[in-house]
Amino acid sequence: MALRWLTAGESHGPGLVGIITGLPAGLEIWPGRIDAELLRRQRGAGRSKRQQIERDTATIIAGVRHGKTIGSPVAILIENKDHQNWKEAMSSDPVEDESVFPPAYPRPGHADLAGMIKWGFDDARNVLERASGRSTAMTVALGAVCRTYLEQHGIYTGSRIIEYGGVRIFDIEESMVPTRAEIGDDPSMLTSLHELENEQQKKINEIVERARESGETLGGVMQAISAHVPPGLGSCVLPDERLDSRIAAAAMGIPGVKAVELGAGMSQAGIGGKNAHDRFALSDDPSHEPWYGRLSNLAGGIEGGITNGEPVCVTAWMKPLATVNPPLPSIDLRTKEPVQPESSERSDVSAVEAMGVVLEAVVALELARAHLDM
């Protein structure tokens, strides 16, 4: 059965819920693994103190027995620890007087205004509670399950920072799009790819501190790499079966992501065809194993929508968070008059590193789906 999933949950509601079905039976799952990924998502420079206080934990409600999947849908619940402060504002029960909950104003850069027009709300909260980075916690949880599946097939995924707040972080001497040969025999090293050198960490901390002082927020560029992906995942026969198409959808579906690149796609577009493609490795080294290797990986591991055995490399651009201080001018939809919202006190300066964790998760979901479809 095809892998499919649904998620639900508001940012300040009781919790987040996810169901994923189509996983094989016998897959070893342990809650600690999911929680480790949830913790990674909460860390990183530029996060608010809330992220440090609340630690997300996943509760498996269904689909796993004695540490192994049993073929039935896996259901996961992540409680929102902050919900206790929002019990009435976010209650599912009817309330007598809505006016005690003053409407939130729409913020440029969020789904707020578009959603309010779509659904006819005059309170942005009805939109922003779901259209929130909070929802990505469940994406990471489901992705962790898929990572477990992939790792049991020898496939590992990691991510690294390319740019942070407009500043290049990625070490220019490293290979931007590594080949399988460069990754080597042990792809599990990718799981620590996100760890930063002291130098890099210092640079990021400075950028973040400067932004925090001026009420600014920051975006960035992250790259996810999956290695030892076997050739043949995805398909070239229909656009919606192409793995590059599905990965692009998954990456662009992450809140804040505005651009996606496979391999060295953008620079490929500017050079001639003779140098823009990854030559077969066979001619240079007949003993090369596996035999289908390449001398470069500009394609990012996918040609014609199908994996070619080289590492799958995906780069995503994330815009800065839209919650700046003081907030951008807004509008009161009941009157269609401009309004200046009050300052928000506690918020993230940046979620770039978290976005990298989410990017790994969505790539893992798509790789697992394609692997199970083979």
Place this chain on the structure above:
Amino acid sequence: MALRWLTAGESHGPGLVGIITGLPAGLEIWPGRIDAELLRRQRGAGRSKRQQIERDTATIIAGVRHGKTIGSPVAILIENKDHQNWKEAMSSDPVEDESVFPPAYPRPGHADLAGMIKWGFDDARNVLERASGRSTAMTVALGAVCRTYLEQHGIYTGSRIIEYGGVRIFDIEESMVPTRAEIGDDPSMLTSLHELENEQQKKINEIVERARESGETLGGVMQAISAHVPPGLGSCVLPDERLDSRIAAAAMGIPGVKAVELGAGMSQAGIGGKNAHDRFALSDDPSHEPWYGRLSNLAGGIEGGITNGEPVCVTAWMKPLATVNPPLPSIDLRTKEPVQPESSERSDVSAVEAMGVVLEAVVALELARAHLDM
């Protein structure tokens, strides 16, 4: 019913077939409109002579009666005029002796090798016939039907060249991501957006000529713009319902496309949050109509996965065609030995402009799907 479609057809088989279902009844469709888009796809600098000789025409087999859809699935057939030269090589009937059809060798940059491994072929033709730019003719035909639907709702789409073979073509003085106000009241002007100034055309012709002489191929960057899209298309509540996610999937599903950007997404990632978002127009001009306008369109018309009323702007990077001259070294899969294929005689130097037409088509398909889902 949800809009859905399937396509089929090999590059040198009898023809291409497409079925699209979920269109409303009463939509006016005329074959000339589809053919006009098919013609645009065949034109452009860098195309081979084959494109000039064969002109694609669409035959409507089902779903349209007396110029209007009747609610049933629309089926379109585009014959491959070159099929007469391939009748035996591409026959669906069994053949006595396969060996009279020498196997094609896999080309780096195509689905060839990945597909051969996937399906266990030793003849690349079994992969390359479907994994071909030829398939995009049907995408353009289905897109033309959707454009008709959208235009009857006042929504128009066009595309323009940003870069060609590494050279900037786009006039830097124009707005890279126009607002609705900049587009103005008549978005039908977008349908001639692809027309080039003499200066631009001359520049492209030179680039192409130089490439042709050296056996090179060229990629490029195209941008599609759809204007007067109402707010509320797509959804923020699930990643796979986000319109930005679906458009990214559609664009990356075009053969050769390796990167996709919404609006000014990449430059957004490098600036602070205060300047990276599109402020509501209301505060500056209370008489502005429609009231939900913006002062800029960095987001490319989509926030949180939902259209906000501003033009939807999508940019796609296309790598150069993989068929260079002489061809890149290949491999014989029966022996796993290197092989040098003979020169291909007739081929395109570039399909950048055609890709722009396909980009318009896939954006139209997704906008129509989202519009019908509202």
Place this chain on the structure above:
Amino acid sequence: MALRWLTAGESHGPGLVGIITGLPAGLEIWPGRIDAELLRRQRGAGRSKRQQIERDTATIIAGVRHGKTIGSPVAILIENKDHQNWKEAMSSDPVEDESVFPPAYPRPGHADLAGMIKWGFDDARNVLERASGRSTAMTVALGAVCRTYLEQHGIYTGSRIIEYGGVRIFDIEESMVPTRAEIGDDPSMLTSLHELENEQQKKINEIVERARESGETLGGVMQAISAHVPPGLGSCVLPDERLDSRIAAAAMGIPGVKAVELGAGMSQAGIGGKNAHDRFALSDDPSHEPWYGRLSNLAGGIEGGITNGEPVCVTAWMKPLATVNPPLPSIDLRTKEPVQPESSERSDVSAVEAMGVVLEAVVALELARAHLDM
């Protein structure tokens, strides 16, 4: 967006989880309504004492704020109160020694053996925990949400017993497949259609008592009726868009259901075409409103896969429960030797009436999906 849903949850796990997305915003939902349907499902003749002790309640985790949907996915949790007795046997955490949990033996009539072969288990519990009537509690909960939607559009659904344990219960003088005219202007009466006359209740109690004494179980035949369904739901243009096809799928998807009939479908098959179709009411009564009425409803409200405005009538046959006393002979999959399981102490004699509630729910889910697709 299309209405879609997923459910999860084992019979003795922590609980059942359901997510449904695609509902409009502003739909009034209140937990009491869902619980009322859950209670109906637990009642009826032939239920075990467990059903009487445990009362299911639905907790809304997401998608509803202050009594109204907000456009985001609705998530529901139903706790399994019996889980406290199964904490170790059904724990998702790994266990040191699996042997303390003796394997369950497969029971003829259940998914047990087929599932064990499918997934390679030797413990039937890994199959039977999900393939259980317990899962229908969540179906009823999601159906209750859809009933709320439908009722706000004037559409009501009820069900009645046709046969119970081989004995005709349905009063032969009533119309087997009522027309809209027979239902009248107020279809909300259907919600009490399941209520039994004293005579009928007495008859059923006797049948059940006799079965319980002999360790037998009973099946039956239930009919669901939905009235004031507008014409035009579903479609004739593709088999998988036909509403009769979707309702048949939904009904046959209920555990234990083995046959489904629309309207008077079986008797239609045996009579001539002149009497087998529902004549237009117009000729006999020009003042009839709505004008599209029929003189009979043999078709059960659906012609060519589309609702015609007459009540949608679906009949489902349910086989008796497979857990008899003493149990049927089984097999030990570790040895492939026959085995005689011990008597089960507490179990239902019949779930016919519960199945009727589930049938109402699945019909409501499909009607809501089709109504939202219009």
Place this chain on the structure above:
Amino acid sequence: MALRWLTAGESHGPGLVGIITGLPAGLEIWPGRIDAELLRRQRGAGRSKRQQIERDTATIIAGVRHGKTIGSPVAILIENKDHQNWKEAMSSDPVEDESVFPPAYPRPGHADLAGMIKWGFDDARNVLERASGRSTAMTVALGAVCRTYLEQHGIYTGSRIIEYGGVRIFDIEESMVPTRAEIGDDPSMLTSLHELENEQQKKINEIVERARESGETLGGVMQAISAHVPPGLGSCVLPDERLDSRIAAAAMGIPGVKAVELGAGMSQAGIGGKNAHDRFALSDDPSHEPWYGRLSNLAGGIEGGITNGEPVCVTAWMKPLATVNPPLPSIDLRTKEPVQPESSERSDVSAVEAMGVVLEAVVALELARAHLDM
């Protein structure tokens, strides 16, 4: 990739089109096989002379090369030979004067009226052209492709008449729901299951002749049997993954089918649980192969939505055709006045046997889909 398909085509349009994707590469397909099934569909008692004159043939447009699938979507075209008489009435080109094509009146028992209300037509032809038994020719063609796949895995399907025009045809001494043991080692015998004894044929001819004379039409009951289906197809974990649910949907999606039964489902509902389930064969005959056999097959080969290794037996009830002579009274939707249509000259008295062929096809499509999903 999941098996999926779309079909298109009006009854008197240029032809029928079908696309099916997800088939493996290397599957041997030959046009004669498809045509043989198309011929079976056109034969049988009660067919009009048109069926005898026009013989359907399938043209493979895509997805098959040199007698084998190549992994790409398979596209099939079946021309409508009668289209030459309908070129103008069914032209996709706009017409100057619609009034030269008098509107068809809606017929009770067809999608006509429901479809006209749904789409706002006043000409029933816009509905009836698609909502026609003609569309099942493509279903049979796609089913033939799937039968080829299944037969290459040892799975065969056939069908037989149970009732014809209300008269029992099925020989009561045969097993109504055969076990795998009764089918024996060679299931290919099922492909001649539809062949009738002289006695049976004579009885049917008489029934049909009598009906034809009185302008009547006839329905009937057909049963499809698939044998040597391995255990484990389908799933119990979600209703929409159950194979019984999918087969019910497929059968009820055939025009005219109004009821569906798995195995001996209806009689199961009326007996006690001890006799209503299929005991494991192991206890009685330890040498029985395969070891998972059953002593009976009341379940029709599917338990809990999963195949159990026994033959899959599906029975479908088809109402009589709605085109009787003289036609049933109709209505003119432009005036909402009653109208008596003129007699139709040439039409089928019955399509019961054809429906059996279609039933085989849709069962094959679902079995192939489930087999590929394993």
